[in-house]
Amino acid sequence: xxxxxxxxxxxxRHFVLKEIGAAGQKKLLQSKVLVIGAxxxxxxxxxxxxxxxxxxxxxxxxxxxxxxxxxRQVIHRKDRTGMKKTASAELSVKELxxxxxxxxxxxxxxxxxxxxxxxxxxxxxxxxxxxxxxxxINDACVISKKPYCHAGVVxxxxxxxxxxxxxxPCLRCLLGGVPSPEDTVTCAEAxxxxxxxxxxxxxxxxxxxxxxLGAGELLTGRVFTIDGLGMNTxxxxxxxxxPGCSVCGNSPSIMSVMDNRKEYEIRSCSL
Amino acid sequence: xxxINGNELDVSGKTxxxxxxxxxxxxxxxxxxxxxxIVPKSEYDEVVLNDGDTVEIVSFVGGG
Numbered sequence: 001x002x003x004x005x006x007x008x009x010x011x012x013r014h015f016v017l018k019e020i021g022a023a024g025q026k027k028l029l030q031s032k033v034l035v036i037g038a039x040x041x042x043x044x045x046x047x048x049x050x051x052x053x054x055x056x057x058x059x060x061x062x063x064x065x066x067x068x069x070x071x072r073q074v075i076h077r078k079d080r081t082g083m084k085k086t087a088s089a090e091l092s093v094k095e096l097x098x099x100x101x102x103x104x105x106x107x108x109x110x111x112x113x114x115x116x117x118x119x120x121x122x123x124x125x126x127x128x129x130x131x132x133x134x135x136x137i138n139d140a141c142v143i144s145k146k147p148y149c150h151a152g153v154v155x156x157x158x159x160x161x162x163x164x165x166x167x168x169p170c171l172r173c174l175l176g177g178v179p180s181p182e183d184t185v186t187c188a189e190a191x192x193x194x195x196x197x198x199x200x201x202x203x204x205x206x207x208x209x210x211x212x213l214g215a216g217e218l219l220t221g222r223v224f225t226i227d228g229l230g231m232n233t234x235x236x237x238x239x240x241x242x243p244g245c246s247v248c249g250n251s252p253s254i255m256s257v258m259d260n261r262k263e264y265e266i267r268s269c270s271l
Numbered sequence: 272x273x274x275i276n277g278n279e280l281d282v283s284g285k286t287x288x289x290x291x292x293x294x295x296x297x298x299x300x301x302x303x304x305x306x307x308x309i310v311p312k313s314e315y316d317e318v319v320l321n322d323g324d325t326v327e328i329v330s331f332v333g334g335g
Contacts (some may be wrong), residue, residue: 041335129335154334169309174302175331176312183299184333192334223302223329236327238302242309 001026010097011053019215025053031212034058034118036109036137037127038085040194041151043075044201045125045208050093050100052209057093058121060105061085072194109133111257111264114140123208124148127201131178136264138163138171140257142248149207149219151200154190156228158200161219162207168221173242173249181267196228275326283322287315291328302329 003011003022007029014020020028033054035042038061049057063085065076073085080088086104093100105117109128114136118124124146126137134150141148141163150171151160163170203224210216221239226232247254254260272279275290282290287310291298303310304327310318320326 037335039335127335129333131333134333152332152334154332157330157332159329159331173309174329175300179297179299179333183297190334197335225329236304236329237307238304238309238327238329240308242311244311 001030003029007053007099014052019213024213024215027212028053028209029055031123032056032058032121033123033125033208033212034060034105034121035125035127036060036133037129038073038075038089039063039069039127039129040072040192040197041127041153041201041204042085042089042125043073044198045127045205046089047075047092047096048202048205049208050096052205053097054100054208054212056101056103056121058103058105058117059086059089060107060109060117061089062106062108072192072197074194074198109136111136111140111261114257115144118144118146121146123211125204125208126150127204130266131184132264132266134171135178136257139247139254139260142170142172143255143257147211149204151204153197153200154192156193156196157226158196158228159223159225160200160203160207161223162211164211164218164220167218169238169241170245170248172247172254173245174223174238177246178263178267193228196226199226199228272322273320273324273326276328283320283324285320287318287320290320291315296328296330300331300333302331303327304329 011025014025031054033049035045038059065080065083065088067081075092076088086106090102093102145165147164149162223236225234243250273282305324
């Protein structure tokens with residue numbers, strides 16, 4: 001592929017980075033990244049992927065824009081309330097750069113459709129808001145050998161980590177399984193601040209970009225956490241997968257997300 | 272002494288479950304690593320913290 005004059009100007013600050021340059025920019029322009037969830041984490045992830053020139057961005061969400069989303073879901077706008085979040089996010093991406101290819105997946109991600117949706121992408125970003133869906137994405141990515149970046153955020157706190165097949169633990173290694181509703185708080189009770197989701201969503205976009213470029217050190221075998229109130233950040237090294245993990249371990253019991261669908265059914269709005 | 276998240280604590284002899292409960296962690300939402308290895312959830316009741324152990328505990332949240 002040839003980088004045109006407009007693109008050369010647009011990405012001038014990338015060309016001087018030794019980790020990107022013209023060769024890296026071509027990789028980004030030819031890459032395909034799927035963002036599942038066009039909410040708060042997704043807003044930051046999607047817009048930074050688009051700005052960086054990730055050529056194809058898949059956006060999966062079944063929800064519509066509500067006014068209560070706007071204090072954190074900065075990719076959406078007041079005049080788009082009622083619109084599909086995927087359509088609103090696509091509009092924002094196209095305003096930034098009409099050359100970015102957006103693939104909308106307007107349906108709910110389920111055990112039946114996730115395998116087909118993720119298969120076309122180089123990297124997946126989990127920007128969903130429930131543990132049940134986060135485990136569905138984890139298990140589907142492990143089974144499909146698809147690298148992905150997990151994250152979660154609530155109040156002023158959040159975490160992110162990246163799974164790369166055969167390179168480190170998956171979410172199930174760390175947590176075992178979906179936490180029960182009693183161990184989580186409801187969305188309405190807990191609250192969340194947009195500036196914190198922006199940090200974590202940006203970390204996720206950065207992980208995807210680094211993966212595509214083969215640059216730097218990913219959050220594989222490491223968990224990034226932030227407490228925005230105390231402004232304490234930490235990267236905890238957890239390098240070894242759990243050999244007994246039921247999806248990525250030595251003798252996994254979860255061989256198909258369809259066979260494990262019970263665990264992914266939404267039992268609460270877990271945070 | 273045991274080093275937990277960088278702090279020296281006198282909690283040797285306690286199980287992982289006991290420590291997590293006393294320190295007000297939500298067991299279902301934490302990952303526990305002792306001396307570089309993940310402790311599976313099913314072993315929290317049996318695994319005992321010993322002098323010299325280095326422990327990392329990371330809490331996860333599920334919003335997005």
